[in-house]
Amino acid sequence: MKELTKAEQQVMQVLWQIEQGVVHDIIEKLPTPKPAYNTISTIVRILVKKEFVGFTAHGKTHQYYPLVSKDDYSKQFLNTFIGGYFGGxxxxxxxxxxxxxxxxxxxxxxxxxxxxxxxxxxxxxxx
Missing domain, CATH: 1.10.1220 (Arc Repressor Mutant)
Known part of the structure; x- marks a missing residue:
């Protein structure tokens, strides 16, 4: 499983919380100051490429949902962290x-x- 950047993690946190949504739904849940629509759209497309997020197309709109559970990512992240900083x-x-x-x-x-x-x-x- 690939590692996520801080911005990607922030978007994933929202998707894990809302379970599915369009880019506007994600932006709505992010803290102020709200990032630009294009910024979040780009991050979500990167998450799709990394296979963390899937989507369903509804015309020109895409509804996004997590493909990787929060628990699975947390376990992998923690194992990597403990391995890298505490000798496993x-x-x-x-x-x-x-x-x-x-x-x-x-x-x-x-x-x-x-x-x-x-x-x-x-x-x-x-x-």
Missing amino acids: SFKNLVSFFVKEENMDIDDLDALMTHVKQNIAKDENSTD
Whole structure:
């Protein structure tokens, strides 16, 4: 899966939120100052080429929708990030945040509880 630029990620965030829409729908959800129509149209066409976005043509209008789920992209992005900056080790990532963000024992306990709940939920969903 290809990596997205910041602008492409911003457009994808909107498409994941609205699930489908035309360029005007995407622009409407973006923060002020709103980018130009042609800018967003170009970004969406790039996302189509990268196979992140599909479309349905309705005359001259195109309705766009995500082809890649937010979860799939998040997993790939996180794996790339952890691999590039933390030697592929989640333990090194957590250690970094403990040290740099001054996490206390309560924060770590909350993190561990959250991780355990997600593992249990994943195990139950595969049964």
